[in-house]
Amino acid sequence: MAKAKTNTDDYLRMYRQMVRIRAFEDQANQLYLSAKMPGLTHMYSGQEAVAVGICEALTPQDHITSTHRGHGHCVAKGAEFKPMFCELLGKAEGYCRGKGGSMHIADQSNGNLGANAIVGGSMGIATGAALSHKMLGDGQVTVCFFGDGATAQGLWYEVMNMAALWKLPVIYACENNGYSEYTRTEEIAAGSITARAEAFGIESFSIDGQDVLAVNRLAQDLVARCRKGEGPFFIELKTYRYHGHHVGDINRDYYRSKEEEAEWKKSRDPITGFGTWLQSEGIVSSDDLVAINDEVRADAEAAVKYALDSAYPDGSEVDMHVYSDTEHALA
C-alpha cells in the first residue's frame, strides 16, 4: 500500500502541476489581452502533459532547456507563481529580475537553463550541459525541449551527432503540436522526424503527448537509462497548442480550423483526460479535482495581484548582470 500511496501522491502532483500550468496561462492570456502585460507571449495550454510528464521524472538538479513557449516547462520544473508573474510583468522580483520576460522565463535554481527565443537555440546548450555532467560524472540528465519547427534547424543535427558520438545524457524532447508558427508542419518537414534522430543511432520514440502517464513512464525509463550512460534519446511527443502561435494570433483560419481546435479540447485535453482516469481509478473524486482547480486558480489570481502591485526594477539595474564580476558594466 505504501507504493500505492506514493503513486497517488505522484498522480495528484502531476494533475495539480498541469492545472497550475493551465491556470498560469489563463491568467497570462488575460493580462496580455487587458494590456497589463508588456511584450508578446506564447501560450502552452494544451501541451501540459508533455512538460509535467517529463519534468516529474527529473530531479531539481537535472537540467532542462526551454523555448519561447516556456511557461509550462518553468512551472513543471518547480517554479512559483509569484516570481513567474513578476517576470512576466517585468518586475524586480521576477526570476530574471525583469530582464527576461515571457520568452526567457526560468527558475534557474530548479535546473532550468533558460527559455530560448531563438527557435532551436538551446539545443547546443542542452547538449553542452550533458557534456558537462558526463565530464563531472554527477549522473545528471538534461532534457532539451523544442518544437517541431525547430527540427528544421541545422544545429540540431550537429549536436545530435556529437551527443551520439560521445554518449551524452541528453533527451531531445520534440513537442510536435502540428504547427511551425503559422504553417502546418507537414508543409515544412520531409520524411520522418524520428528517423532523423535514428540516423545518428539515437534511440527514438514517438508518443501521445496528451497522456501524462504515458509520457511520465517513458521519461522515467529514459532518464534512468541516461544516468547509466545509455543516452542520448529522442522523443517525439504528439500534442496540440490551444492558442495561436502567440497570444495575438487570433485569426488563424488560414492554417487550422476551429473544428480541429474544438475536437482536441473536447476529446484530447490532457487535464480532463487525466482527471477522468483518476476518478475512474477511484484515486480522487470529482469534488477533489474541483477543489484542486479552485485552489490553484485562487493561487494564480493572488499571484497576479501580487505581481501587479510589485515594483519595477530600479533604473540603475539596467547595466547590471552584463558581466558577472562587474556590478555596473557602464560605470
Add this chain to the structure above:
Amino acid sequence: MREITLSQAVNEAIAEEMRRDETVFLMGEDVAEAGTPFKITSGLVEEFGTSRVIDTPISEPGFVGLAVGAAMTGTRPLVDLMFGDFLFLVMDQLCNQAAKTHYMSGGKLKVPMVLRTNLGATRRSAAQHSQSLHALVAHIPGLRVALPSSAYEAKGLLKTAIRDDNPVVIFEDKLMYQDKAPVPEEEYLLPFGQANILREGRDVTLIGTSSMVQVCLKAAGLLEAQGISAEVIDPRTIVPLDEATILDSVRKTSRAVVVDEGHRSYGVTAEIAARISEKAFYHLDAPVLRFGAMDVPVPFSPALEDLTVATPDQVAEAAARLCRGEMFHAA
C-alpha cells in the same frame, strides 16, 4: 629570460590552466592529436587525455553551442575556432546565447567559456581565412575581447580569460604564432582592461592592437629618427577597454593614431577615435587618424593583399604629418 614562440606560450597557458583546474577542457576541430593546423595544442592530449582535449566534428555552431551549455553547468570550456572567419558560423551561439545568458537570467546563470581564435591577413589565405573580425564580437555586450600582441601577452591574457566567469573571445594573430618573445618561466596573469604603455612619448600616441602593436613600435622607431617622440599603447583587451590610459596619453601628446587590423569602417579604430574625440576633444591638436584593414574582402594575390594592411612606414608618415601640423582634410 627565455624566449618562446606565441604558439608555445598559448600551449603553456592551456596546460597550466588545465592542471590547475580540472573543470577546464579544450574542444575544437583537430585539437587533440593533430594539435590544430598551427600546432598550438600539440602534446596536450597526451597529458590530459581525450576526455579533456576533445576533437569535434566540423560543426562550429554545434560545438560552440555545447561550450555555452557546458559553461553554464559547471565546467569551463576552452573552444578552439580554427579561423576567425568561422565566427560568422557561430554568431547565434556566441552572441545570442553566450553573451546574453547572464543578463537574461538576471545574473543567475554564468557562462565561463573562452573562444580562442585568430585574425590577421597577409598569409595568402584569401577572403575567408584572413579576416580580423574582433570588432564584430566587441559590438555585443556580454562578451569580453582580448587581443594579445606578443607571446608574453598571449600567455598572460589567455590564462586570465580561462579564469574569467564571462564568455571571452581571444584573438591571436596567426602571423605571430612563430614570433618569439621573452616569457618568464614562473606563472603570471595579465589583467583585462589595463592597457600596456610599451613606450612613452611626448608628441603623438600610437594605439595599436594585436600585431599592429608591433607595427606601432616600428613606426615609433622611425619617428624617433625624425625627432618625434611617440607613445605606444596596447589596450590588450578592447572589451573592457582601458579608456583612461588612452585618454591620459592623448591629453599629454595632443595627437593620436589608432591602428587595428579589422576593417577600417565601423570598427575598433572608429570606436577608440570616437572616445578620444568625445572625451579629450579640447586636448587634441590634430585630427585622430585611423589605420585599419582596407574595406575590401582580403584578396589572395600577394601584390594585392599587402596593400590592405597598415605598415610601419605608413603609420610613421601619418604621425609625422600630424606632428608637423599638416592639414589632412581641408574644410
Add this chain to the structure above:
Amino acid sequence: MPHDVIMPALGMAQDKGVLVAWLKQEGDEVREGDPLFEVETDKATMEVEAQGAGFLIDLRAAEGDSVPVGEIIARIAETAGTPAAKTAPPEDDAADDMSASVPEGRKVIMPALGMAQDTGRIVGWAVAAGDSVSEGDTLFEVETDKATMEVAAECDGYVAAILAEAGDDVPVGETIAVISGTRPEAPVSRGAASEPQAAAPAQAAAPNLSSQPARPPAPIEAGGRILASPKARRLAQERGIDLARLVAAGLAQPFHAADLDRPEAAAPAPRPAMQLATLRLSARAPAAGFDALIGWAEGEGAESGAILAALASGALRETTGAERIAIELRPQGRCLHDADLARPDGHDRDDAETPPTLILRDLTATRLTAIEGGTANLPALTLSRDRDDLVLSLSVDPETMDEALATGLLAGFADRIADPLRQLF
C-alpha cells in the same frame, strides 16, 4: 585685374574698424605682405598687409574714419597710372554712368539661385516700368539650370527701370531693374543686350550691391571660420589670445597649439598701442627771450642743449619733485643729469649711467616740425620753430605721467623758455 583692399574683420564680434593710418600713399608700389594700413578695433591696433602686389590706388577711407567690416577702402592695381575712370569706385562709376539714363533707387539684381550658377535667364517680367510694387510682389521669373522660380520685390516702391528683357541671360549679380521710392518721372525699360554700355557698369557695381559683406581673404577658406585645432582654441581662450591676430599676421591655417607661442600671437605691438594711448600736449612761446639767451651763452662757451636741459629739468623738478633728473638730448644723444642745478655748459653733468627721465628734441635748427614715437614710454618734449614762436609739444604715456603732471610740465617749460633768464639765474 585690380583687387579690393577691404576693412578686415579682426575681432570676435567686430563690425567696424577705425583706420588709424595709411602706411602707403596713393600710387605707391606695394608688394604682397607689405603693411598697408593700421586699423584699430575694440581689442587692438594692428597693421594690415597687402594681399597682392601692385599699386595702391583709389583710397576711399581717410585716417580716423570708422569703416564697416568688409567695405572696400582702396584697391591694388597692376599699374600706377590706371585711368581714373577705371579706378574710381565702381558703385559711383555705375551710378554716374547710369544717372543719365537710369533713375535712382534700389537696384534689383539677378540672384544666385543654384549652387554653381553664374547666369540666369529671365523668363518673363511680372511688372512693367512705372508700376507700383509692394514688398513680396513677384517681379520676374528666372530660370536656372535647376528650376524656374519667381523673384519677389524686397521693398515697396515703383519700378523705375527694367534693364533686361525676357529671354536675356544675365550674369548673377547684375542689375536688371531699379525700384524707386517715389513715382519715376521717366521710367526706363530696355534689354540688357540692346544696351551693353548700361550692363557693363551695372555688372561692375554688382559686388557692392550684394547684401553679403565681403570677407577678409584668409589663407584657407572655410566658410569664414578660422581653422584651429580644438586644443589651440582652448589654449587661446585660456590665454586670452584672439586667433584673428594670427589670421591678420598671415599665419597659415589651421592653427595648432604651437602657433600660440609665436610672436604674432602675443599682445599687439607696443608702438600702435602707445600711439593710441599717448597723451599729446602742445604749447607756443615767443622765441625772442630764448634766442637772446642762446646768443649770449654761446659767446660764453655754453651750448643750447645744456640750457634746454636745464630749463626742462627745472620744469620737471618743479612739477614732479623728482630728486634726480636725467634729460636725453636729441639729436645730440647726450644725457645730462640735474642740469638745472649745474653750470650752464653742463659739462660735468654728462651722465651715461642714469636712465633718462625725459627726452628732449630740439628741431629748431631744422625744417622738421614733429617727430612721433621712438621714445619707448618716456615723456618726449619736442621743440620746433614757427616764425617768431617756438612750438613745444609733449608726448607722454598716461600710465607714466598723468595729464595733470604733463600739463604742469609743459606749462612750466613754456614759461621758462619764454623768459629763460629769470628762470635760470
